[in-house]
Amino acid sequence: MKDKLEKALGMISLPPDLDMEVEKGIDRAISERRRISVTKSRSVLKIAAAAFALVIVAAAGFGIYRLNKTPAIPDDDILQFMGYKTGTMEPVVVELSADGNIIGKVDADEVVLSDENGDPVEPDMVVMMMTYWLDENGDLQCTDIPFGAYLVSAGTSDGGTYKLKGFNSDDFGDRVTFSPAQSYLKSAQDGTAYDVKEGELDISLEKLPDGSMQFVYNPSDVSEYPYSEITEYHFDSVMGFESAPEYLGGGSGLNPTEEGITVRGSVGVPELLGGSMPGGSGSQLRLDDNLRGEGCYWEFTPDDNILKIVGAESEVEGWVKISSIEAKLKDGSRLELHGNWIVKVES
Amino acid sequence: MPSDDKLFLELFEPAKEEIYRIAYLYLKNEEDAKDVLQETAYRCFKSFGRLRKREYFKTWAIKTAINCSIDILKQRSRVLPLDETVPLESLASPSSEHETEDRLLLEKLMDKLDGREKAAVILKYLYGLKLREIAKALNLPLGTVKSILYRAMNKLEKESDLL
Numbered sequence: 001m002k003d004k005l006e007k008a009l010g011m012i013s014l015p016p017d018l019d020m021e022v023e024k025g026i027d028r029a030i031s032e033r034r035r036i037s038v039t040k041s042r043s044v045l046k047i048a049a050a051a052f053a054l055v056i057v058a059a060a061g062f063g064i065y066r067l068n069k070t071p072a073i074p075d076d077d078i079l080q081f082m083g084y085k086t087g088t089m090e091p092v093v094v095e096l097s098a099d100g101n102i103i104g105k106v107d108a109d110e111v112v113l114s115d116e117n118g119d120p121v122e123p124d125m126v127v128m129m130m131t132y133w134l135d136e137n138g139d140l141q142c143t144d145i146p147f148g149a150y151l152v153s154a155g156t157s158d159g160g161t162y163k164l165k166g167f168n169s170d171d172f173g174d175r176v177t178f179s180p181a182q183s184y185l186k187s188a189q190d191g192t193a194y195d196v197k198e199g200e201l202d203i204s205l206e207k208l209p210d211g212s213m214q215f216v217y218n219p220s221d222v223s224e225y226p227y228s229e230i231t232e233y234h235f236d237s238v239m240g241f242e243s244a245p246e247y248l249g250g251g252s253g254l255n256p257t258e259e260g261i262t263v264r265g266s267v268g269v270p271e272l273l274g275g276s277m278p279g280g281s282g283s284q285l286r287l288d289d290n291l292r293g294e295g296c297y298w299e300f301t302p303d304d305n306i307l308k309i310v311g312a313e314s315e316v317e318g319w320v321k322i323s324s325i326e327a328k329l330k331d332g333s334r335l336e337l338h339g340n341w342i343v344k345v346e347s
Numbered sequence: 348m349p350s351d352d353k354l355f356l357e358l359f360e361p362a363k364e365e366i367y368r369i370a371y372l373y374l375k376n377e378e379d380a381k382d383v384l385q386e387t388a389y390r391c392f393k394s395f396g397r398l399r400k401r402e403y404f405k406t407w408a409i410k411t412a413i414n415c416s417i418d419i420l421k422q423r424s425r426v427l428p429l430d431e432t433v434p435l436e437s438l439a440s441p442s443s444e445h446e447t448e449d450r451l452l453l454e455k456l457m458d459k460l461d462g463r464e465k466a467a468v469i470l471k472y473l474y475g476l477k478l479r480e481i482a483k484a485l486n487l488p489l490g491t492v493k494s495i496l497y498r499a500m501n502k503l504e505k506e507s508d509l510l
Contacts, residue, residue, distance in 0.1 A: 001472040008453040009473075012368045021381045022363055025388025026356075 355395045358404040359388060365405075366412040372457055372465060373416035383419060387412040406474050410484045413466045420462060455503050464499035467492055 363384060370383035391408050398407055456465060466485055470476040476484065482492045 002475070004449070004452055005456075005469070005473045007449045008456060009365070009368045009372070011450055011453050012371050014364055014367060015377055015381065018363050018367055018381070018384060021385040022359060022388045025385040025390075026352075026392045028385075029389045029392040030352075 351395060352392075354401070355392055358401065359391065359408065362405045362408050363388075366408060369409060369412055369469060370416050372453075372469075373413070373462060374419060375457060379419060383412055383415045386415045386419075390415065406470075406476065409474060410470070413469070413484075417462045417466075452503070459502045460499050463487070463495050464502070467496045468499050468503070471496060 366387050367380050367384050370380040370387075371377070374380050374383065387408060390411050398404065456468070460468065463485060467481055470481045470484060471478070478492050478496070479489060481487075481496075482489045485492065487495070
């Protein structure tokens, strides 16, 4: 059969200029490689740094609730946060320029975050992908979270199944499929981010009988990548929801633990608010059309991982999107955050 | 030129004609097949550093070419109807009874098999991939690959004694 197929294929005449096509393809790849080598680390760090800002906002929230009056502005264009590196509580400085760029130490085309001593810091955890900037009034603004933006820390290369805590809603349907287009895996060896092409990596979220979701990827696919340990999976899109919510806005950092991977903050809000953030009765939330109610408040416990908005009215059940939170806290200060988050409505 | 780039060229060179022919099998015209060759060179060059076992380069490149071909078919929605005749000018004229058989097999490959069937036949019989490997390459369950292959072989064998 092999012989017959070879002979049959041999019947197809070859045009004279095949070499030229090969050259064109390689030239495209080389020029793109040059471009990417300049921009890739920047984009990765930018995403990471933006996420840091979010964490830092939460951390800084103890003293700075009113984010639309910026806490520290070194000059008219730059907003500086002093915060703590996720997990390690290592101090980090993140500066944000008015156009949304993260400014740390700027070295040619690469943006490097620096710690308080000026030493480069590479974040070990990204919680959410957002971009912040100061508007013309000096108010802190941030982008809507891109559709289904995800950054997942896996910390292992042996494949397998990881149970995600925090996805406990029937509303997610039976299967959620990550579309890895324009996504990357991050190497533990050198920190390089590798593009993941659609179809190269089979990754899915599957709902377990108990309602939780599990994260599955094909270990044989992962082994195609030339490094021993993968630290991060990044997915730009999540597809395949069978029912509400219409989309999964926001992103989650997932922590590798002895038990597997734990969703940090479910869909952002609990992580954002933090377990020690003063919520509770008396806080006020201003929500978008999906949720209404004056005088409603949130309840949050660190183990819960779900933000409960008590007293709000909603026409939908389960997970809904909110695009802004304005909270009046017990001490009279005010927290205002913009973005997209998914919250679960408790009836 | 970096050594990896040089190695890539050395490995790709002997594979280019086969890539072109397989692309032609799918797309049935020279320009599209050349586009696939270019795209395959582009994709493979970009991902070459990820390929751990260089001895599998050719199979890897062919799989990439098949995926490129399928992508182009999807993008352009230019799947020709089954009764479309193969462009004669691009095929060598048969000069013997054996070549007539070869030609008939080629036409059946082109016109009777869909994209996945072609891929399964090529990967199994031309490159000797195991069913599990084909399933992985085509991102299909193993059982589906088996049934695709069975169906493809039936089509090829039908009304002739080619195989």
